[in-house]
Amino acid sequence: MIDWRNFIGRSVRAWMEANLRLALNLYPPYWGTGIWVTHIARDFREIHVEMVERPWNRNYVGIHFGGSLYSMCDPYYMLMLIKNLGPRYVVLDEAATIRFKLPGRGRVRAVFRLSEERIAEVRAAADRDTPSIIHPCPGFGKRFG
Numbered sequence: 498m499i500d501w502r503n504f505i506g507r508s509v510r511a512w513m514e515a516n517l518r519l520a521l522n523l524y525p526p527y528w529g530t531g532i533w534v535t536h537i538a539r540d541f542r543e544i545h546v547e548m549v550e551r552p553w554n555r556n557y558v559g560i561h562f563g564g565s566l567y568s569m570c571d572p573y574y575m576l577m578l579i580k581n582l583g584p585r586y587v588v589l590d591e592a593a594t595i596r597f598k599l600p601g602r603g604r605v606r607a608v609f610r611l612s613e614e615r616i617a618e619v620r621a622a623a624d625r626d627t628p629s630i631i632h633p634c635p636g637f638g639k640r641f642g
Contacts, residue, residue: 517576530554530565541580542613544573547606561601570595573609581616586623 521527521534531554536545546569548554554565571593578588 526568530568532565532569541577542611542616544577544609545606546570546573546609547604549604550602558600561605563595563597566597566601566605567593567595569605570607570609574611577609577611578616578619581611582620582623586620 518534518537527533531549531551532546533548534544534546536543538544548561548565548569550561554562556562572590575588575590578586582588
């Protein structure tokens, strides 16, 4: 007898793997706020994301709502590390911060990049210090003035 729940779960995961950009763009919280993944590199070391300004993602003073900007940036380093480190590693999003430099107006864009050197550093740290917490973004945790 076929275990339909397992079969359907595997089928959905396989479709999402093959169509990750489309799956992310159809994800209701992203679609509703105007967040679009515009590029995913074949090697998963670079992802481009943008968000258009809409009446429902503006705050009281008429600029992009900070929560939407945060959502726009949230999962990508985790996804990039999952793909680049492979199945032997468990990658979870634990915490993040965002510091706004200017008010977000109109179309905002973000580019996420991981160098091969940084991936090697994360892999080495994870192999050395399991379990470990490693920040993929080199400037993470530093205070910006």
